[in-house]
Amino acid sequence: MSRRRQIYEGKAKILYEGPEPGTIIQYFKDDATAFNAQKKGTINGKGVINNRISEHVFTRLSTIGIPTHFIRRLNMREQLVRQVEIIPLEVVVRNVVAGSLATRVGLPEGEQLPHTLIEYYLKSDELGDPMVAEEHIACFNWASHEEMQDIAAMAIRINDFMCGMFSAIDIRLVDFKLEFGRIYDGDYSRVILADEISPDNCRLWDFTTGEKLDKDRFRRDMGGEEEAYQEVARRLGLLQDDGNPGEVLDMSAHRSRLRGAAPKPKK
Numbered sequence: 001m002s003r004r005r006q007i008y009e010g011k012a013k014i015l016y017e018g019p020e021p022g023t024i025i026q027y028f029k030d031d032a033t034a035f036n037a038q039k040k041g042t043i044n045g046k047g048v049i050n051n052r053i054s055e056h057v058f059t060r061l062s063t064i065g066i067p068t069h070f071i072r073r074l075n076m077r078e079q080l081v082r083q084v085e086i087i088p089l090e091v092v093v094r095n096v097v098a099g100s101l102a103t104r105v106g107l108p109e110g111e112q113l114p115h116t117l118i119e120y121y122l123k124s125d126e127l128g129d130p131m132v133a134e135e136h137i138a139c140f141n142w143a144s145h146e147e148m149q150d151i152a153a154m155a156i157r158i159n160d161f162m163c164g165m166f167s168a169i170d171i172r173l174v175d176f177k178l179e180f181g182r183i184y185d186g187d188y189s190r191v192i193l194a195d196e197i198s199p200d201n202c203r204l205w206d207f208t209t210g211e212k213l214d215k216d217r218f219r220r221d222m223g224g225e226e227e228a229y230q231e232v233a234r235r236l237g238l239l240q241d242d243g244n245p246g247e248v249l250d251m252s253a254h255r256s257r258l259r260g261a262a263p264k265p266k267k
């Protein structure tokens with residue numbers, strides 16, 4: 001394969017120039033960081049699993065009409081996505097008190113919120129991703145009023161869908177982080193879902209036991225992070241019995257096999 005131009009290396013992913021203009025390849029690494037990269041490590045096989053989980057979630061979300069950057073998975077660690085202009089916000093959606101919210105408001109982790117909360121953080125490693133209000137977003141022109149309306153509406157729909165998807169496999173969706181980007185069509189631009197959705201940026205607790213199945217295992221030195229990520233993929237039906245995210249349960253391969261085998265429609 002010809003050498004590809006690297007566009008950016010982040011904490012968990014590398015972005016390469018895609019094969020066509022307007023596309024990018026997202027490469028999922030095993031590297032894990034926490035506390036604004038003060039804690040660094042690796043979670044074996046994380047990149048392969050997150051690539052697969054994120055593909056699954058983005059594909060499901062597109063079936064309910066959420067526009068996303070996902071085009072297709074290329075291989076175990078890479079997916080082809082649309083190039084977007086990233087909106088410099090981390091959009092956090094919360095159903096249950098945990099993490100920085102527990103600290104900020106002094107409530108115990110695990111308390112169910114009376115309604116879903118959406119919070120915005122400025123994407124800035126130098127500043128440590130400070131929380132910002134919609135007033136700041138408008139004042140500093142990070143996103144327009146219309147874009148924020150679209151983002152909030154999409155965040156709520158994504159949350160409703162994901163709560164259902166995870167509760168069906170006995171997982172409580174505590175909170176998660178989203179990122180959005182703009183795509184341009186002439187003078188017109190619209191907002192689509194970008195980045196990834198995986199146990200790296202969701203809090204996922206087993207409904208029955210409360211066991212954490214996400215990156216908090218790494219952040220809090222609990223151990224068992226590889227098994228936790230695998231467990232999420234397994235419950236989503238994305239792993240073979242041997243624990244490999246192989247092609248047997250690759251639904252796109254499965255569907256094309258079905259299409260190939262389908263009887264010809266009657267004339």
Ligand code: UDP
Pocket residue numbers: 090092098099100101129175176177200201202203215
């Ligand atoms: N999150 C993330 N990236 C960040 C900060 C948070 O993906 O830079 C996710 C995190 O995994 C959790 C949610 O956003 O699911 C809320 O995180 P919180 O604000 O509680 O921060 P944390 O306690 O993780 O520092």
